[in-house]
Amino acid sequence: MSLPTLRQILELPAFASAEILSGQTKLDNYITWVHVAEVLDVARLLSGGELVLCTGLELARSSPEARVAYVRSLAEAGVGGLGLELVRWLQEVPTEMLQTARMLQFPILVFRTEVRFAELTRAAHERILRPAPGPEEPLLEALVEALVETGRDKRFLDGQLGAVLRLPSRPRSTLLATLEALLSAQFNIAETARRLGVRRQSVYYRLEQLRGMLGDLESLERRFGLWVALELLKRGASG
Known part of the structure; x- marks a missing residue:
């Protein structure tokens, strides 16, 4: 952080x-x-x-x-x-x-x-609480490494993103990309739509899907956990 x-x-x-x-x-x-x-x-x-x-x-x-x-x-x-x-x-x-x-x-x-x-x-x-992705952020690096080294990465992923990860490839990729864009834009719908190159209505629709599948997306702790889970996915811990 x-x-x-x-x-x-x-x-x-x-x-x-x-x-x-x-x-x-x-x-x-x-x-x-x-x-x-x-x-x-x-x-x-x-x-x-x-x-x-x-x-x-x-x-x-x-x-x-x-x-x-x-x-x-x-x-x-x-x-x-x-x-x-x-x-x-x-x-x-x-x-x-x-x-x-x-x-x-x-x-x-x-x-x-x-x-x-x-x-x-x-x-x-x-x-303030958002981890900045990349090698300049030692906290995120340490959390991801600790989860992998202790073998808890897959359980953590399932707890954070399980419902989305069980979707077929296309909707899974779409919702994960939307979630990452939402987090990066602090859930600003207009900015998220701009980053994804889609209409705002599409973002609203996907956000409702994400809420239906993942539940709470409002708390800062939840969003931090989602950042960590997405970083784990980038490192190939989705198996």
Whole structure:
């Protein structure tokens, strides 16, 4: 598992509307997790590297001094950045907050239209937890080798992909390719369709097939297991 930088998080389709207002020199810092929090004392609960998202509900009610203290507390806690939705409670980042953030080189990013924080956190967490295929990812390499060396690779494959692997060759290949594309695109249907060169309706149809055969595809643990299983298949452990 390779932690993404803030820059890489912002490149995800879910973050396409984000605008960076400060902290541009910190975009290559790693992001460890994403939290949605409105309380102004959230920094005491964090361990560093997090991206904090909020609508500005409490900030809109607070004094300029409290807002400055909030930004300082996040920066001092090593937080990776603050994402503000400028829709309901705030229409602009308060001047004192932006000045403080720029002085501290603390990243503030804003969304000027309504966004779904659930989608932002899901996309970011999938990127954070997703193994990057290839020799540069020692964790995935170690997991695959451990499964093979202990003789548990075939049982693991059956547990993760058994229903699909028992299909005839053509539908099996189609669904496996679709699953890999979905995982790579963080289940973004439009991006998956683009990668596969098919219509979005085809992706929706195949996704329903996959859900019917494999069950839960939503949890991060499940998706990680599927990544490992697909890597095992590439290495010929399908027998």
